[in-house]
Amino acid sequence: MPHQPEKTVARNAGLIKALRDFLPPESVLDQREQLRPFECDGLSVYRQLPMVVVLPETIAQVQGIMRLCHAQDIPVVARGAGTGLSGGALPLANGVLLSLAKFRNILHIDPHNAMATVQPGVRNLAISEAAAAYGLYYAPDPSSQIACTIGGNVAENSGGVHCLKYGLTVHNILMLKVVTAEGELLTIGAETLDAPGYDLLALMTGSEGMLGIIVEVTVKLLARPERAQVVLAAFDDVVKAGEAVGAIIAAGIIPAGLEMMDRLAIQAAEDFVHAGYPRDAEAILLCELDGTNAEVSEYIMTMRRILTDSGATEVRTAVDEAERQLFWKGRKSAFPAVGRISPDYYCMDGTIPRRQLPHVLRRISEMSEEYGLAVANVFHAGDGNLHPLILFDANKEGELHRAEELGQGILQLCVEVGGTITGEHGVGMEKIDQMCIQFRSAELAQFHAVKAAFDPSGLLNPGKAVPTLQRCAEFGAMHVHHGKLSHPELERF
Amino acid sequence: MPHQPEKTVARNAGLIKALRDFLPPESVLDQREQLRPFECDGLSVYRQLPMVVVLPETIAQVQGIMRLCHAQDIPVVARGAGTGLSGGALPLANGVLLSLAKFRNILHIDPHNAMATVQPGVRNLAISEAAAAYGLYYAPDPSSQIACTIGGNVAENSGGVHCLKYGLTVHNILMLKVVTAEGELLTIGAETLDAPGYDLLALMTGSEGMLGIIVEVTVKLLARPERAQVVLAAFDDVVKAGEAVGAIIAAGIIPAGLEMMDRLAIQAAEDFVHAGYPRDAEAILLCELDGTNAEVSEYIMTMRRILTDSGATEVRTAVDEAERQLFWKGRKSAFPAVGRISPDYYCMDGTIPRRQLPHVLRRISEMSEEYGLAVANVFHAGDGNLHPLILFDANKEGELHRAEELGQGILQLCVEVGGTITGEHGVGMEKIDQMCIQFRSAELAQFHAVKAAFDPSGLLNPGKAVPTLQRCAEFGAMHVHHGKLSHPELERF
Numbered sequence: 001m002p003h004q005p006e007k008t009v010a011r012n013a014g015l016i017k018a019l020r021d022f023l024p025p026e027s028v029l030d031q032r033e034q035l036r037p038f039e040c041d042g043l044s045v046y047r048q049l050p051m052v053v054v055l056p057e058t059i060a061q062v063q064g065i066m067r068l069c070h071a072q073d074i075p076v077v078a079r080g081a082g083t084g085l086s087g088g089a090l091p092l093a094n095g096v097l098l099s100l101a102k103f104r105n106i107l108h109i110d111p112h113n114a115m116a117t118v119q120p121g122v123r124n125l126a127i128s129e130a131a132a133a134y135g136l137y138y139a140p141d142p143s144s145q146i147a148c149t150i151g152g153n154v155a156e157n158s159g160g161v162h163c164l165k166y167g168l169t170v171h172n173i174l175m176l177k178v179v180t181a182e183g184e185l186l187t188i189g190a191e192t193l194d195a196p197g198y199d200l201l202a203l204m205t206g207s208e209g210m211l212g213i214i215v216e217v218t219v220k221l222l223a224r225p226e227r228a229q230v231v232l233a234a235f236d237d238v239v240k241a242g243e244a245v246g247a248i249i250a251a252g253i254i255p256a257g258l259e260m261m262d263r264l265a266i267q268a269a270e271d272f273v274h275a276g277y278p279r280d281a282e283a284i285l286l287c288e289l290d291g292t293n294a295e296v297s298e299y300i301m302t303m304r305r306i307l308t309d310s311g312a313t314e315v316r317t318a319v320d321e322a323e324r325q326l327f328w329k330g331r332k333s334a335f336p337a338v339g340r341i342s343p344d345y346y347c348m349d350g351t352i353p354r355r356q357l358p359h360v361l362r363r364i365s366e367m368s369e370e371y372g373l374a375v376a377n378v379f380h381a382g383d384g385n386l387h388p389l390i391l392f393d394a395n396k397e398g399e400l401h402r403a404e405e406l407g408q409g410i411l412q413l414c415v416e417v418g419g420t421i422t423g424e425h426g427v428g429m430e431k432i433d434q435m436c437i438q439f440r441s442a443e444l445a446q447f448h449a450v451k452a453a454f455d456p457s458g459l460l461n462p463g464k465a466v467p468t469l470q471r472c473a474e475f476g477a478m479h480v481h482h483g484k485l486s487h488p489e490l491e492r493f
Numbered sequence: 494m495p496h497q498p499e500k501t502v503a504r505n506a507g508l509i510k511a512l513r514d515f516l517p518p519e520s521v522l523d524q525r526e527q528l529r530p531f532e533c534d535g536l537s538v539y540r541q542l543p544m545v546v547v548l549p550e551t552i553a554q555v556q557g558i559m560r561l562c563h564a565q566d567i568p569v570v571a572r573g574a575g576t577g578l579s580g581g582a583l584p585l586a587n588g589v590l591l592s593l594a595k596f597r598n599i600l601h602i603d604p605h606n607a608m609a610t611v612q613p614g615v616r617n618l619a620i621s622e623a624a625a626a627y628g629l630y631y632a633p634d635p636s637s638q639i640a641c642t643i644g645g646n647v648a649e650n651s652g653g654v655h656c657l658k659y660g661l662t663v664h665n666i667l668m669l670k671v672v673t674a675e676g677e678l679l680t681i682g683a684e685t686l687d688a689p690g691y692d693l694l695a696l697m698t699g700s701e702g703m704l705g706i707i708v709e710v711t712v713k714l715l716a717r718p719e720r721a722q723v724v725l726a727a728f729d730d731v732v733k734a735g736e737a738v739g740a741i742i743a744a745g746i747i748p749a750g751l752e753m754m755d756r757l758a759i760q761a762a763e764d765f766v767h768a769g770y771p772r773d774a775e776a777i778l779l780c781e782l783d784g785t786n787a788e789v790s791e792y793i794m795t796m797r798r799i800l801t802d803s804g805a806t807e808v809r810t811a812v813d814e815a816e817r818q819l820f821w822k823g824r825k826s827a828f829p830a831v832g833r834i835s836p837d838y839y840c841m842d843g844t845i846p847r848r849q850l851p852h853v854l855r856r857i858s859e860m861s862e863e864y865g866l867a868v869a870n871v872f873h874a875g876d877g878n879l880h881p882l883i884l885f886d887a888n889k890e891g892e893l894h895r896a897e898e899l900g901q902g903i904l905q906l907c908v909e910v911g912g913t914i915t916g917e918h919g920v921g922m923e924k925i926d927q928m929c930i931q932f933r934s935a936e937l938a939q940f941h942a943v944k945a946a947f948d949p950s951g952l953l954n955p956g957k958a959v960p961t962l963q964r965c966a967e968f969g970a971m972h973v974h975h976g977k978l979s980h981p982e983l984e985r986f
Contacts, residue, residue, distance in 0.1 A: 112739055113848045135745070157687060168687055170695070171664065184935045192844035193876045194650060194661055194699070196915045196924070196931060197959060198943050202663070202695030206687070223745025246605055252628070252716025294787035351685035355606045383686045422689045431689070438689060442677045446947070450691050453942035466690060 007093035009035075009049050015072055015096075016052050022064050027102075029053040038097050041082040041089040042144075046429050050077070050091030057102045059177065059185060059215045066213065067183035069096055075459050076181075078209045080120065080152030083144040085347065086428030088156065088208045088464055095462075098213065100151050106130050107216070115174060115191065117218045120151025124158075127219060136221035139166035142424065143332060151214045157206030159424040161257040161288075161331075164382035166222065168424075170205040177216035178204055181455035191218065203450070208426050209461040211454040225290035228256065230324045231303050233312040234281035238262050238365070238377070241283035242357035244310035245381045248287065249354060251306055253299055257288035258382030262361075265334050265376040265389070272337035275330025276323070278314055285312075285381065286331055334378040335389065342374070342391035346403045350411050352384045352419035363413055364388055371406040373399070385423030386414070412437055427465045435465075436472035444469060500586035502528075502542050508565055508589075509545050515557050520595075522546040531590050534575040534582040535637075539922050543570070543584030550595045552670065552678060552708045559706065560676035562589055568952050569674075571702045573614065573645030576637040578840065579921030581649065581701045581957055588955075591706065593644050599623050600709070607714045608667060608684065613644025613707045617651075620712060629714035632659035635917065636825060644707045650699030652917040654750040654781070654824075657875035659715065661917075663698040670709035671697060674948035684711065696943070701919050702954040704947040718783035721749065723817045724796050726805040727774035731755050731858070731870070734776035735850035737803035738874045741780065742847060744799055746792055750781035751875030755854075758827050758869040758882070765830035768823025769816070771807060778805075778874065779824055827871040828882065835867070835884035839896045843904050845877045845912035856906055857881055864899040866892070878916030879907070905930055920958045928958075929965035937962060 011030070019028045029035060030052045040047045056062045069076050075095035082089050091097040103119035106127065110116065111134035116127060124145040128137040141160035142148055148158070154176065157169045166172065175189035189201035204211055235241040241260055248258065261269065262283050270277045277284055285307070289299045300317060307315045318324035338345050352360050361377065364386075368375040374391040388410055392403040411421045411434050421427070421434040435444070447466045451458070467475070504523070512521045522528060523545045533540045549555045562569050568588035575582050584590045596612035599620065603609065604627035609620055617638040621630040634653035635641055641651070646662045647669065659665065668682035682694035697704055728734040734753055741751065754762065755776050763770045770777055778800070782792045793810060800808045811817035831838050845853050854870065861868040867884040881903055885896040904914045904927050914920070914927040928937070940959045944951070960968070 110848070112743055113846050114742065157692075159687070163686065167664075170692065171660075180939070184939075186936055186939055187933075188936065190844070190913050191846040191911045192913050192916070193656065193878065194652070194844065194916060195913050196920050196928060197936070197940050198700055198704070199650075199663065199692075199695045199698065200936075200939065200943070202692045203943075205692065207691055211691070249607065250605055252718075292788055292791050294791045295785055298785045298787045351683070351687065353606050353684040355603070385686065418684045420683050420685050420688050423685070423687060427689050435689060440680075443679055443681065443690070443693075446673070446679055446693065447690050449946035450693070450696075450943065453946040454939070 007048060009051050010094040012051060012074070015068070015074060018068055019052065019054060019065065023054060023056065023061060027055045027057065029055070038079065038082070038091060038099065041079070041084040041087060043085050043087040043428070043430055046087040046090045048091050048093055050097035051094055053097045053099060055099045055102050059179065062098070062179045062213055062215055063183040063185060065096065065098060066179050066181060069459060070182050070457065073457060073459070075462050077461050078155070078213045080149035080155070081123070081147050083148040084152060084156060084428060085349070085425040086422070086430040088426050088428030088461070090429050092462070100149070103151070103215065109134065111136060113191070114221045115218055116221055117216065118150055120154070120214045120217055121149050124148050124150055124153055131221050135224050137224055138172065138219050139222050140169050140172050150217050150219065154205050154214050154217055155207065155209050156424070156426045159380070159385065161259060161380065164258055164380065165254045165256045170202050172220050173201065173205065173217060174220055175218035176201060176204055176214055178212035179215055180212050181457065181459050186212065189218070208428060208465040210451055210465050211460065226292050227296045228288060228290040228324070229296050229300060230318050230327050231287045231289070231300060231307070232316045232327055233285045233287070233307040234278040234314040235283045235311065236281065236313050237311070238283045238361045239358040240311045241285055242361050242381070244285060244307055244312065245357055246354055247306050247310050248303065249382065251302065253302060255287045255382060256290040257286065258380070259286045259331050260284070260377065260379055260381035261331065261334060262377040264374060265338060265378040268337040268341050268376065269330040269334045272340060273329050273333045275326050277330055281313065286327055331378070338376045338389045338391065343393040343395065346390040346392065346407050348386065348388045348390065348407050348410055349423050349425040350386050350414035350419060350421055351423040352386065352414050352417050354384045356417040356419070357381065357384065360386070360413060360417060364410060367406060367409055371402050373403055373406055380423070384419065408434070429464060432464065432467045433471070433475040435467050436475045441469055441472070444472065499541050502544050503587045505544060505567070508561070508567060511561055512545065512547060512558065516547060516549065516554060520548045520550065522548070531572065531575070531584060531592065534572070534577040534580060536578050536580040536921070536923055539580040539583045541584050541586055543590035544587055546590045546592060548592045548595050552672065555591070555672045555706055555708055556676040556678060558589065558591060559672050559674060562952060563675050563950065566950065566952070568955050570954050571648070571706050573642035573648070574616070574640050576641040577645060577649060577921060578842070578918040579915070579923040581919050581921030581954070583922050585955070593642070596644070596708065602627065604629060606684070608711055609714055610709065610711045611643055613647070613710055614642050617641050617643055617646055624714050628717050630717055631712050632665050632715050633662050643710050643712065647698050647707050647710055648700065648702050649917070649919045652873070652878065654752060654873065657751055657873065658747045658749045663695050665713050666694065666698065666710060667713055668711035669694060669697055669707055671705035672708055673705050674950065674952050679705070682711070701921060701958040703944055703958050704953065719785050720789045721781060721783040721817070722789050722793060723811050723820050724780045724782070724793060724800070725809045725820055726778045726780070726800040727771045727807040728776045728804065729774065729806050730804070731776045731854045732851040733804045734778055735854050735874070737778060737800055737805065738850055739847055740799050740803050741796065742875065744795065746795060748780045748875060749783040750779065751873070752779045752824050753777070753870065753872055753874035754824065754827060755870040757867060758831060758871040761830035761834050761869065762823040762827045765833060766822050766826045768819050770823055774806065779820055824871070831869050831882045831884065836886040836888065839883040839885065839900055841879065841881045841883065841900050841903050842916050842918040843879050843907035843912060843914055844916040845879065845907050845910050847877045849910040849912070850874065850877065853879070853906060853910060857903060860899060860902055864895050866895055866899055873916070877912065901927070922957060925957065925960045926964070926968045928960050929968045934962055934965070937965065
């Protein structure tokens with residue numbers, strides 16, 4: 001989360017005039033007060049005004065913008081709703097910020113084939129709302145699903161509480177229309193289970209705006225399960241809760257959601273929304289089961305037994321739908337709840353193999369003591385996606401720096417145990433240096449080759465997601481000295 | 494399925510000597526009788542002896558082979574068990590055939606985390622056999638699963654009867670080790686749900702040996718379901734059976750398998766294995782349900798109702814496990830059963846959106862009459878993956894040619910209704926020209942750019958999977974004249 005000085009916008013009057021030649025006047029913004037709303041995404045420690053914001057309405061306009069920028073060698077950053085948490089949509093001072101906000105139509109819902117074709121600016125939740133008339137829904141549900149858009153979900157390969165059972169974005173989409181860096185329109189994927197040729201659909205998903213501009217998305221829809229129920233289990237020890245997660249999965253149960261909160265998170269959430277959590281527990285697990293009525297009943301019995309055998313001090317099933325919603329409200333409010341008890345917090349996002357949960361939770365607790373900073377753990381336990389929240393006070397000398405160091409230590413731990421530096425928030429600006437820990441130069445070189453296959457001039461979202469080998473060499477050196485990370489120039493690629 | 498003349502092997506004594514310098518004597522085969530077993534894969538109409546066969550035993554040896562071939566500009570074709578049905582492992586007369594047959598160790602099974610790390614030459618079924626001790630199995634089950642290897646499964650993104658519910662190979666693997674065209678070793682994917690960087694894991698899966706040599710695979714394992722049961726439904730009309738498939742999926746049921754056979758296939762299978770199929774039915778559906786005992790019971794009731802409402806003339810549930818196995822034995826023996834009633838048959842593989850099933854089945858029946866060739870339909874109805882078997886007699890003047898034309902017409906129909914030219918058999922040699930129907934030049938150009946990002950010299954499996962634009966231009970012209978397709982030189986890429 002290191003800061004960088006904002007750069008002055010380099011106005012390019014010729015480009016702006018050329019954009020106005022084929023875009024309506026309200027689709028080209030270049031006044032400072034118009035640019036302000038686009039200066040950052042959800043990771044607001046990074047801020048930069050773009051040179052110009054464009055809001056195209058048609059695929060042809062997107063192609064026109066890309067052709068123009070390609071001809072004039074102007075970098076382009078695409079943006080959905082800007083809810084991303086890793087600075088992936090941070091604009092460039094000398095670049096175009098291309099917002100897909102006007103692409104907000106649901107083009108077609110095909111209930112018979114359980115799929116929907118939508119524009120990228122459609123909100124995640126709006127798809128499920130529109131599909132509800134047919135008893136269908138779109139499964140991936142990031143916490144920001146009220147606001148975030150499907151185009152951004154594809155760019156980040158978003159997950160959510162239900163991705164343990166229903167998969168990430170990449171497992172729930174069928175086709176994409178993509179405009180390339182040179183303005184070419186590609187149709188990738190197929191309405192069927194598999195498409196011939198290289199899997200460009202998966203390659204594009206999670207590519208963080210580096211390979212193309214997503215202009216249309218065909219998603220899979222699922223039938224709403226007949227019943228959903230949640231089991232809450234309390235533990236007097238975080239490590240026991242971590243072991244229970246392993247026992248559930250080992251028993252062959254794939255819950256629709258399997259979330260964990262530790263004492264600090266439980267108390268913060270309980271004080272905030274009064275979810276009825278046991279305040280004295282060291283950890284709770286929330287295990288959602290969905291399916292047919294009979295199936296859910298059967299799984300609840302098995303689940304209760306496993307939780308009790310794993311040493312749970314209390315196992316409760318929501319008495320009714322209202323209580324089920326309340327249990328989830330506590331979980332979903334955990335981040336703002338922690339925000340109420342600490343002046344600042346730094347939300348981490350890393351994944352680990354499930355079997356490492358007990359070890360990693362123990363280590364985070366030790367590191368928290370070493371650094372003298374509290375850490376609240378709220379996370380997708382079932383898929384090993386951690387969200388440690390590091391509590392600090394930016395107004396206290398050195399605390400931000402210590403929080404950054406602790407955060408980096410946690411990510412390094414994730415990599416050491418066989419995990420990754422990001423689960424669902426992406427690399428963006430935030431974790432570009434940590435990519436140097438995650439990958440060796442051979443893999444990074446292959447990433448750059450793939451990037452060049454789509455965007456040889458490096459105009460799409462330069463400086464994000466994949467570090468240059470040079471950058472990693474510098475980072476490595478700095479890392480050795482435990483110095484604070486600097487963010488030199490945004491390099492191309 | 495057009496034939497091509499076999500080329501004379503161009504022996505390169507210098508290369509063979511250099512290979513022998515670092516490989517054991519029994520790992521370098523260059524005698525004609527030694528090369529013979531490698532001259533074709535499961536699509537035996539294409540045959541070509543390679544210049545030399547190498548059988549490395551270690552990753553370092555594979556790297557050495559690739560470095561040597563890269564330095565000397567020698568093309569390399571990788572091969573698993575050679576059960577592929579599209580000629581993807583066809584050798585080159587001037588190339589190295591790299592067999593992974595000696596990579597046959599299961600390296601590690603991790604029951605707690607439900608994963609296994611295996612060498613690419615391990616047979617698909619052997620993974621499930623080894624995992625059975627922990628109540629686990631590997632889900633994708635191509636018909637050839639007794640013989641085919643996991644490395645080949647990854648290269649082809651293989652499916653199987655259960656992929657409707659459990660996904661293709663790409664959905665069931667976590668990590669790969671891959672040796673690049675230049676001999677570099679890459680580790681891609683992660684033990685966790687998602688990895689940062691571009692999704693090279695999915696990109697490599699189904700890339701038909703064009704992007705790298707797979708030398709290690711980490712797969713996901715699943716818990717064996719408590720119960721599996723199969724429902725057999727008979728119909729007096731193929732189209733009604735196709736409509737029933739749509740009704741099942743629309744009801745939100747995802748069967749573990751949903752297979753369809755038409756009259757010709759039913760009778761051939763029944764005569765062969767006496768599965769107890771209704772011989773007078775126009776079509777049967779086999780619907781497998783798995784899960785907990787309660788869940789399966791509930792779904793069977795729903796399924797019976799849907800099938801009856803869809804006009805099934807008979808709905809039967811297997812009375813015991815022996816009958817369930819027998820129902821499946823009939824399905825799995827359908828290809829050889831058809832082989833018993835016709836001197837030759839041509840197995841097609843295309844996919845269509847499920848809603849198109851009734852229309853496509855009707856059109857195939859009409860085309861069968863037009864061409865005067867019987868077509869038996871045996872296929873994965875649930876995921877729209879068709880396997881029409883065109884019956885012909887190669888000894889009758891013109892029948893092979895008519896079979897080829899009919900096959901091409903069926904694939905073109907698949908593309909026209911929004912489907913693809915291959916479901917699970919890959920493109921290989923067989924369908925390289927049909928790729929020109931499936932994709933526009935923009936997408937093909939992007940495929941070539943991706944290929945060049947991994948293999949700029951075009952040494953890995955040249956001439957397969959993705960046609961050159963030049964080839965498509967020639968194919969297009971020939972297609973207009975309804976001439977028999979010629980297969981000019983194997984081009985690079």
